[in-house]
Amino acid sequence: MKKIAIVSSDMTAVGGAETVTAAMANELSRIYECHLISICNKYEKTPFSLAPEIRYFPVLNTAGEQTRVRDFVLKSRKPIRDYLKKNQIDVVLIIDVFAAATIVNYLFSGKKTVFCDHGALMTNLSVKTDTMIRRINSSLAKKVIVLTEKNKEAYQQQFRIPEKKIDFIYNWVDDKLLRSETTYNENSNRILSMGRVAKIKGPDLLIKTAKKLRERNDNWVWDVYGSGDAFEDFQKWIQEEGLEGWVIPHGMTNDPYGKYPGHAMEVLTSYSEGLPLALLEAKANYLPLVSFDIHTGPSDIITDGIDGYLIEPYNTDRMAEKIDQLLRDKALRKNFSQHARDNLDKFKKETILKKWIDLIESL
Secondary structure, three states, X not given: OOEEEEEEOOOOOOOXXXXXXXXXXXXXXXXXXXXXEEEEEOOXXXXXXXXXXXXEEEEEEOOOOOOOHHHHHHHHHHHHHHHHHHOOOOEEEEOOHHHHOOHHHOOOOOOEEEEEEOOOOHHHOXXXXXXXXXXXXXXXXXXXXXXXXXXXXXXXXXXXXXXXXXXXXXXXXXXXXXXXXXXXXXXXXXXEEEOOOOHHHOHHHHHHHHHHHHHHOOOOEEEEEOOOOOHHHHHHHHHHOOOOOOEEEEEOOOOHHHHOOOOOEEEEOOOXXXXXXXXXXXXXXXXXXXXXXXXXXHHHHOOEOOXXXXXXXXXXXXXXXXXXXXXXXXXXXXHHHHOOOOOHHHHOHHHHHHHHHHHHHHO
């Protein structure tokens, strides 16, 4: 049996990458001896339910610390190297750019490494540190896995990676959602945005859109679930723009799946995404989708005019217009809902899990 280690920056945080990592570890632990390594741990424990077979290793306790990436790398180097050696790990899956900053911990330890980028290269190209980390990892890792074909092409163009070294593997939709008997409420006037409230997720764009939407229509409520480093600013902007009662910042929820039913649509206002899990989960719940057509992610999930709308990036006027159109037209929303699951087969767990197993076995 192969021994694999999945390395994440912080499995005590709640976000799309962490949710996907926990799900992947749970499934792969059925087949391999699976170790889950969490480098920086801001909270006491992981919020995810992990299979008992998984060996969980929180490397550092960083609660309340404001430490540079370089310091995290130096502090984590020896404990990770020792852990990999002690447990005789065969394959290391590095899940995000921050975790990849610690690549020196394993590249020279004889382990076979896979760099898995959950972000979007082109929309973050100007972030020099992240681009440098991506360049180094794509050069030194045995294999590079990204989330979409567009991101694969961007890596090949920017870093000249050989075709055989890079591939893309989608995130999967939880089987629980696909088995659910959710029905769409065509009478709802509630908008939903699920995910981290961080700068890159465009909370400022959500506020601008909501302000313009209110000028067109005041019969709606926008529920926002999630927390992050922009949450306090988000709350302040709601007050400053007089959007109390329209935009509701609920913070983190322990039951994200239970929040999708009863909403009219899911809206994504991000500046950048890899493959947004919230859109996939909303599709599985039959919700129409509205998103900016950013470089990677939404266009893999949304078929424009069939199950939702792809909006020119950051055009909040156009986004407000399309949300208003959906709010006013129940028949259109119902039609979008009926097509929501049309292209979900490519995001099924069995299809994607097989690709991960084939990759691990090929190393």
